Amino acid sequence: MENKEIISRLYKSMLLIRTIELRIAEIYHTDAIKSPVHLSIGQESIAVGVCDPLEKSDIVSNTYRCHATYLAKGGDINAMMAELYGKKTGCAGGKAGSMHLIDIKNGVLGASAVVGTTIPVATGYALAMQNEAKLTGHQRVVVALCGDGGTEEGCFYESINFAALHKLPILYVCENNRLAIHTPLEKRWATEQLCERMSTYGIETYKIDDADIFKIRDTVSKVVTDIRKGLGPIFIECATYRWFEHVGPVDDHSEDYRNIAKYQEWKRNDQILRLEKMLDLTTRNQIENEVKKILLAAEEFAENSPYPDAEELYTHVYAN
Template sequence: MKDEATYRRLFRTALLIRLVEERIIALYPSDRIQSPVHLSIGQEAVAVGVCDGLRPDDLVFATYRSHGFYIAKGGRLDAMFAELYGRTDGISGGKAGSMHLTAPQVGLMGSSAVVASTIPHAVGAALSFKRRGSDRIAVTVFGDGATEEGVYHESLNFAALMEVPVLFLCEDNGLAVHSHRPVRQAYRLAEHAAAFGIGSRRLEEGWDMLAVREATLQAAAKVRAGAPFVLEIATSRYKEHVGVGEDFHFGYRTSASVDAFKRRDPLIVDAALAKALEPELEREIDAAVAFAEASPAPGRPELLTDII
């Protein structure tokens, strides 16, 4: 029995993320966004379900593919578009751009374009919660490829030793850029986590926002009690690794794998609800884009601020 109010809330945010990224696709040829973008279209349910299952004061450390987490955490849309445009009213005044979105005021503490680099940051932030006797948690979001980095292993080990409240959240789209998992991984994530005494769960229904939310609530409860946890969510990246197009024509994957996911994708399946919400969300995006368009470009003085 589905909680209709929760479903609509999550659906609305997921649709906002998709429409924002579709707007980015539309704007991209204009060259107003002059930097790489990594779109999360297809993966929105993960960001939305996870952030709704967290408390607003929980902290998220994310990746270069984080428009979704930025919006789901409650980041200002106008400041995000201004950041993508590289304007002074962007959240980091254009110094961060799409790949390094950070909004500490809503708990998005950083995002990195070097795979796996933010994983240990969440462990350090979690220590600050433990020290202060707080029941907040730190979440590190990464792709399945990040688990191949040594720092993932190192971070799991130290989190287990220190018993700090970290949720390791793996967004598994099965791809590391253009490489499939079987050529990359000789291990199974759950068994690897278990070797450190860390519990884990894999959710196959990554399109299901309510299931993601429920899985996050359960995992977060364990983490809040002081046990690190690995939550793996299977998902699907519809677009190319970087850029605004599709990549099926390169032949490294087929559209069939994505089509199976699309047939379950509520943003596609529940077309009536999407259509009903769209006008309001598009107006919100229009306003954010207008804000970015009106914001001035930074200059030499801004280059030299916030540096030693």
């Protein structure tokens, strides 16, 4: 059994992500938020289980469905909310929106709307970290997360091969929610043996099929230690379920491509409720109040921040 401090920390991190995403869904229709939003409600245990064992100087990278990883790695929540509002104080100056969160200071690489493209960038970062360690003596680790759809891109396989060849300090994590927009895995993959496919690159693989927050955290904790020692890349597949529509603020379980029985099953497996039950009422109330305060402050920060100046349209277009 994990100790109370760890349970409280994991609960707070997952609750913060869930609460902010539910709030985003609530205010989305007011047009305060200026960008499309890809919510990861239901998938929180992956981001939190993966980021919890990392050091502050380690790096994570994710796709457009990036709120959870950004927050779990310690990304600035005020800057995230301001980015969604299109404000000058946003983490990308209010010009990029929800799909392109970035917080280099806290180890969050820039996300991208183009499926798969963050994977080679993260792999290149891992190469730089391998070189950096020769000078500093300390090996930072990069974690590249992507969806099951991301693993269908050529650059995913090119990156894994390159990382395996050069024993790069990188962990690849697939958040397998079995959907690429509206197309289920059964219509896209001839076999579901993703880990077996990855192991042909000569790397160690792990599959976690129940989104158990402790299993994810323990596995990542072990493999990151190995990666830091120079053992090369490792791949983890985490099964999960997206509760909301692909993009936007509502749940779309009435749609044909959805499976309501699966949804109910995954809801019963909700890791936030699981941890909630492990905590005493006083601790829970305290955490819930802290989360509410953080969220309220972020919303106020975003609302009260100015929009970017018109001249900003002409900056960051070309590299200097």
